[in-house]
Amino acid sequence: MTWTVPPRKLPDGPLSGADRPILEGYLGYQRSALLARCQGLTGEQLAQRTVPPSSLSLLGLIRHMAKVERIWFRQRFGAQEMEPMYDPALGVDADYDDLDPARAEEDYSRLLAEIELADEAVASLSLEDTIAVRGDVMSLRAVYLHMIEEYAQHNGHADLLRERLDGVTGDPGGG
Numbered sequence: 001m002t003w004t005v006p007p008r009k010l011p012d013g014p015l016s017g018a019d020r021p022i023l024e025g026y027l028g029y030q031r032s033a034l035l036a037r038c039q040g041l042t043g044e045q046l047a048q049r050t051v052p053p054s055s056l057s058l059l060g061l062i063r064h065m066a067k068v069e070r071i072w073f074r075q076r077f078g079a080q081e082m083e084p085m086y087d088p089a090l091g092v093d094a095d096y097d098d099l100d101p102a103r104a105e106e107d108y109s110r111l112l113a114e115i116e117l118a119d120e121a122v123a124s125l126s127l128e129d130t131i132a133v134r135g136d137v138m139s140l141r142a143v144y145l146h147m148i149e150e151y152a153q154h155n156g157h158a159d160l161l162r163e164r165l166d167g168v169t170g171d172p173g174g175g
Contacts, residue, residue, distance in 0.1 A: 003043065007036075009032070033151070038108075051161055057099060059107060063095040066107070
């Protein structure tokens with residue numbers, strides 16, 4: 001049987017109250033929105049580059065966001081040392097370029113795991129905690145906002161990729 005991306009419902013989050021639950025809710029929504037835009041697709045479909053001349057694919061976006069989750073939350077804020085997710089010898093865009101449809105389920109599962117591990121890495125931290133990034137000081141609050149922005153940007157890409165792939169438009173997650 002051929003693996004396909006499982007259905008994903010978009011979560012609701014608080015719209016008022018403390019900052020942390022709102023930021024976590026918006027990030028959770030954006031994370032789920034990317035996965036929802038991929039639901040029902042096979043590895044082969046996920047790997048298709050449907051918007052030439054761009055080399056973007058839905059699978060590339062899944063792989064990229066797994067890397068981004070790891071870097072911002074686990075490596076930078078969690079100070080966890082680990083090997084790069086993708087082979088550096090393949091270049092900085094290996095997350096987008098080194099695609100194998102046969103590994104799509106593994107790549108999808110890796111993103112889910114990185115999301116969980118990212119949340120765990122910062123669970124005990126305050127939004128006011130900071131790290132140094134390229135000579136600037138960044139708070140965890142700013143990282144949440146950056147990640148929401150990163151997902152939102154790539155979810156726009158995912159909308160176009162999916163529409164070109166099979167005509168699906170709108171919000172496939174039912175949110």
